[in-house]
Amino acid sequence: MIKLLNVRKGFNLGRPNEFIAVGGVTLAMEANRVTVLKGPSGSGKTTLLSLIGCMARPTSGRITLRRGLLAGGYFPGGADAPEVEVTSLPERFLTEVRRRTFGFIFQQFNLVKGITVLENVMLPAYPLGEAHGAVKKRAHALLEMFDLAGRAVAKVEWLSGGEAQRVAIARALMNDPPVIIADEPTAHLDSKLSVAFMEIIARLKEQGKTAVIASHDPLVFGAPMVDRVVAVRDGLIDGEGQ
Amino acid sequence: MTGWIEKNRSILDFTLSSLLRRKGKNLSLFAVYTLVVFMLGSAMFLTQAMKREAALILKDAPEIVVQRLLGGRYDPIPLEYSEKIRAIRGVSTAGPRLWGYYYDPVIGANYTLMVPRTDAPPPEKIIIGSGVSRSRKAGQGDIFSFRGYDGDNRNFTVAGELSPESELVSADLILMAEADFRGLFGFPAGQATDIVVSVRNPKEVLTIARKVAELLPDTRPIVRDEMVRTYDSVFDWRGGIVVVLLMMALLAFVIFAWEKASGLSADEKREIGILKAIGWETSDVIAVKAYEGLLVSFFSFSAGLLAAYGHVFFFSAFLFVPALKGWSVLYPEYRITPFIDLYQVAVLFFLTVVPYTVATIIPSWRAAIIDPDSVMRS
Numbered sequence: 001m002i003k004l005l006n007v008r009k010g011f012n013l014g015r016p017n018e019f020i021a022v023g024g025v026t027l028a029m030e031a032n033r034v035t036v037l038k039g040p041s042g043s044g045k046t047t048l049l050s051l052i053g054c055m056a057r058p059t060s061g062r063i064t065l066r067r068g069l070l071a072g073g074y075f076p077g078g079a080d081a082p083e084v085e086v087t088s089l090p091e092r093f094l095t096e097v098r099r100r101t102f103g104f105i106f107q108q109f110n111l112v113k114g115i116t117v118l119e120n121v122m123l124p125a126y127p128l129g130e131a132h133g134a135v136k137k138r139a140h141a142l143l144e145m146f147d148l149a150g151r152a153v154a155k156v157e158w159l160s161g162g163e164a165q166r167v168a169i170a171r172a173l174m175n176d177p178p179v180i181i182a183d184e185p186t187a188h189l190d191s192k193l194s195v196a197f198m199e200i201i202a203r204l205k206e207q208g209k210t211a212v213i214a215s216h217d218p219l220v221f222g223a224p225m226v227d228r229v230v231a232v233r234d235g236l237i238d239g240e241g242q
Numbered sequence: 243m244t245g246w247i248e249k250n251r252s253i254l255d256f257t258l259s260s261l262l263r264r265k266g267k268n269l270s271l272f273a274v275y276t277l278v279v280f281m282l283g284s285a286m287f288l289t290q291a292m293k294r295e296a297a298l299i300l301k302d303a304p305e306i307v308v309q310r311l312l313g314g315r316y317d318p319i320p321l322e323y324s325e326k327i328r329a330i331r332g333v334s335t336a337g338p339r340l341w342g343y344y345y346d347p348v349i350g351a352n353y354t355l356m357v358p359r360t361d362a363p364p365p366e367k368i369i370i371g372s373g374v375s376r377s378r379k380a381g382q383g384d385i386f387s388f389r390g391y392d393g394d395n396r397n398f399t400v401a402g403e404l405s406p407e408s409e410l411v412s413a414d415l416i417l418m419a420e421a422d423f424r425g426l427f428g429f430p431a432g433q434a435t436d437i438v439v440s441v442r443n444p445k446e447v448l449t450i451a452r453k454v455a456e457l458l459p460d461t462r463p464i465v466r467d468e469m470v471r472t473y474d475s476v477f478d479w480r481g482g483i484v485v486v487l488l489m490m491a492l493l494a495f496v497i498f499a500w501e502k503a504s505g506l507s508a509d510e511k512r513e514i515g516i517l518k519a520i521g522w523e524t525s526d527v528i529a530v531k532a533y534e535g536l537l538v539s540f541f542s543f544s545a546g547l548l549a550a551y552g553h554v555f556f557f558s559a560f561l562f563v564p565a566l567k568g569w570s571v572l573y574p575e576y577r578i579t580p581f582i583d584l585y586q587v588a589v590l591f592f593l594t595v596v597p598y599t600v601a602t603i604i605p606s607w608r609a610a611i612i613d614p615d616s617v618m619r620s
């Protein structure tokens with residue numbers, strides 16, 4: 001369970017170009033569900049995702065995570081507290097949360113150019129200090145799962161759009177995070193590949209993962225495995241459902 | 243602990259593939275870096291070795307050399323002066339020396355002609371230094387023809403070569419008999435070039451030098467310690483010019499390194515953002531850049547230093563010889579005894595590796611503290 005309580009995010013506060021991107025959002029997302037944030041361009045979807053994923057801190061308001069989502073590591077707030085407020089955690093804990101709790105799939109895929117597919121998938125595991133061999137094995141297994149076994153040593157710039165997308169997914173899953181966050185995952189895909197992507201999301205949901213996706217693509221928010229669609233407009237929740 | 247090792251192993255792994263990705267940039271960095279270390283290292287090895295050589299020479303130099311002055315200029319010294327000096331209390335020996343310079347137009351260089359005080363060669367025979375034998379391609383049995391003061395040519399047969407113990411002094415040396423020397427130069431009998439004096443108690447050197455000057459007012463005693471200082475300043479001065487030049491090279495290098503290493507490309511910045519977004523800490527990102535800087539530094543430094551070592555000690559610093567020892571064409575051939583001063587190597591290390599690594603880290607540090615969410619909108 002991920003809860004947002006009256007979360008606001010402003011940019012350039014106190015300056016002439018001050019801008020409130022998220023203006024007081026209260027929202028609870030169930031675990032093991034697929035939630036889609038839907039809204040027009042500039043409505044604040046990406047900003048919301050980065051707040052949920054602990055990539056940025058809200059200007060005000062609180063975000064809490066169910067303790068079960070915080071695999072590994074010790075987090076303050078009492079060992080028995082059912083929920084941890086992430087908004088007040090020091091930076092090093094936020095890094096830990098980004099590593100272990102969330103897997104990010106970016107709109108532009110954001111793969112590291114010049115190195116191989118395999119290395120890209122392994123990257124999130126490097127700071128964890130696991131044995132190199134074990135990491136490699138896990139990465140190979142993920143590539144296998146996404147039909148990329150043959151492309152392991154290819155450089156990422158040689159990949160087709162669909163392949164790059166799947167490498168990005170594999171990388172997001174590298175540290176086995178309970179929550180997947182995807183920002184406009186189908187923006188660069190044709191409809192066939194978009195449908196394939198949503199099938200992968202369905203598979204991950206079957207494995208017990210939670211997904212939060214920002215998209216205004218009907219192929220995404222209209223897909224059968226989506227449990228909930230939240231409409232966002234001008235930085236505010238603008239109703240539920242399709 | 244094993245976690246730390248594995249983490250750094252992985253990060254190092256990534257660093258290596260990062261370096262290989264930007265081959266062009268890193269190779270040009272490596273080349274310039276190596277060149278600078280090579281030049282600095284060569285200058286350092288050479289001046290150091292020359293100082294040592296000079297110290298070696300002067301170790302065996304006489305404690306006091308007495309010259310005669312006439313009108314403020316050097317003049318041959320009467321032989322009986324050595325008896326007078328020997329009579330001074332505290333002097334253990336005092337003896338005349340015969341030596342001078344001869345310009346050889348064949349190779350365009352000066353020889354030092356000298357009559358040894360013991361074991362002088364027989365008449366019309368000479369013993370030559372290794373520099374002379376190399377530049378004239380002469381050996382035992384060959385004949386040298388010298389033009390005397392009177393315009394007549396005199397022939398000398400090479401009877402042997404000096405062992406090249408300290409080449410810097412003996413390279414241009416030619417030993418001959420006293421009669422030959424006087425005959426060649428028209429050096430008047432009863433006079434010598436200078437007088438060397440040794441003293442019983444080294445603490446009295448200055449006192450005795452003063453006594454000599456009082457007793458023989460037309461002479462000038464030169465004390466060895468003064469010569470040591472002169473040599474030191476000569477080599478320092480010569481090293482000094484090179485060092486100034488190389489300081490400029492170093493400065494150019496720092497600017498170059500700053501330009502190359504610090505200018506993070508948009509791609510690199512984006513990459514740092516990606517790494518942060520997938521859970522890398524600022525310190526992990528900086529570790530990559532630090533490894534990158536250290537790897538480039540380490541290999542360039544080692545390569546440059548090795549090349550400098552070879553240049554100075556195996557190839558006799560041929561690139562620098564014109565600048566450092568231009569006074570004689572005999573010297574370039576000589577091979578310097580290998581010698582490394584670890585302190586200087588350390589100084590060189592800190593002058594190059596540290597600024598370079600800092601130049602690599604600082605800009606990445608600035609990029610690494612950006613918020614990870616920036617990659618979500620690029």
Ligand SMILES: Nc1ncnc2c1ncn2[C@@H]1O[C@H](COP(=O)(O)OP(=O)(O)OP(=O)(O)O)[C@@H](O)[C@H]1O
Nearest residue numbers: 011012019021040041042043044045046047048619
């Ligand atoms: N760092 C920033 N500084 C200033 N304004 C920002 C910043 N980041 C986002 N914004 C603004 O906040 C608003 C919301 O941006 P956001 O990227 O969340 O929208 P979005 O719903 O994801 O849009 P899109 O569908 O086009 O991706 C935009 O008007 C944007 O210009």
Ligand SMILES: [Mg+2]
Nearest residue numbers: 045046047183
């Ligand atoms: Mg967006």
